[in-house]
Amino acid sequence: MTEENQPKKLCPQCSKPTVFEFRPFCSARCKQLDLGKWFNESYVIPGEETIPANDHNEE
Template structure:
């Protein structure tokens, strides 16, 4: 058994739900997904130029 306390929901800080882990509810899960869709989150690093993207294809 772990002595570390459970982490709260990353969106609203309420206790997590096993059904929606790591979130507390479907609402917080959907809010997080919307953040990704709307470019609310970003991976750090230099921006890729269009030429670099075309080389990968």
């Protein structure tokens, strides 16, 4: 499929149409905002919290 035949997708940050160069975002700004949310741990992947193997319980 060519770019013209693909359905228009929206930027997950601001809902504007995506730009091929920055996909799935519309601009470098929206791309950086999303990355910042990952760095600040605003986004998380669900799962159980694990205890690191190097922690020892001293009782």
